[in-house]
Amino acid sequence: MVSVDQPTPPLDPKLVARAHRAVEPLHSHMYFAPEHDERFSALGLKPGRMSYFAGRAAPMGAVGAGVVTATFYNFSPSLVAHMIPRAWTLASPEQVVAARFDAARASITRLLGEEVIDSAEFAELAGLLREACDALTPEGRPLYAGHADLPWPGEPxxxxxxxxxxxxxxxxDGHIAALLHADLSGIEALITHTVTGRGFTEPAAKATRGWSDDEWAAGVAALTERGLIDDGGLTAAGKDLRARIEAETDVLSADPWLALGAETTERVTHLAKGMAGRMVAHGAYPPGVLARS
Structure with missing residues (x-):
């Protein structure tokens, strides 16, 4: 135990990043689950981006396109405006939230199976993740704050x-703060990630995020002018900036893992990787999706 006269040892930033990568698929698999489209289509929402925008934004209420653009960050404002607020004329935020939880229950049950869900390890992981959330605070985190206002469901x-x-x-939300600190707009953040080869391909990034060829070219020109991109790739300065963004994101997301401590965070990472691996093995993602994340 650390004495009161000694500083608490810092958590290895690599452990923060590993914990995030392990836990993330437990949430994000749902965007590719057939149950997601089924539940949202039943409400009258179009599968794809309308359902995605409405699903993530619904805990904040019937917000307008500007709020969704701001909190989602790297989507074209014109694409968002094509979907929001129209989505709220088809289904209320309350209906969307309920459908989202229903889809999550169904997809996790299908991908993991009753035996895993009923296991001691599953209950342990659910409890540890909830404990980690006790350290989260809403200041400057609008999208998180909306979700945090929802009551805990009360089932593992x-x-x-x-x-x-x-x-x-x-x-x-912390990552967006880091991008703003780096003076990168939404499209510039997307471009600098895409050219690393670890994100979407350029055509996929334009198509899924709604940016035109002209808007993309203007973003590339601005980044080239700043010395961050050269010949279709990041310059040394660009690589350094992206590294600093990721490091700052890890710092801004460390609180839940600091609260659990290194040993328990390692346990969470181990359990979550096992659950996520089972999901992937049962077809949770299209080929190559996790490789790009």
């Missing part, structure tokens, strides 16, 4: 998914 499957969602959105 959904408590685990809700905790993974809170951790994901809290980290995402």
């Amino acid at each position: 499957v959904l408590d685990l998914w809700h905790a993974a969602s809170l951790l994901r959105e809290h980290r995402g």
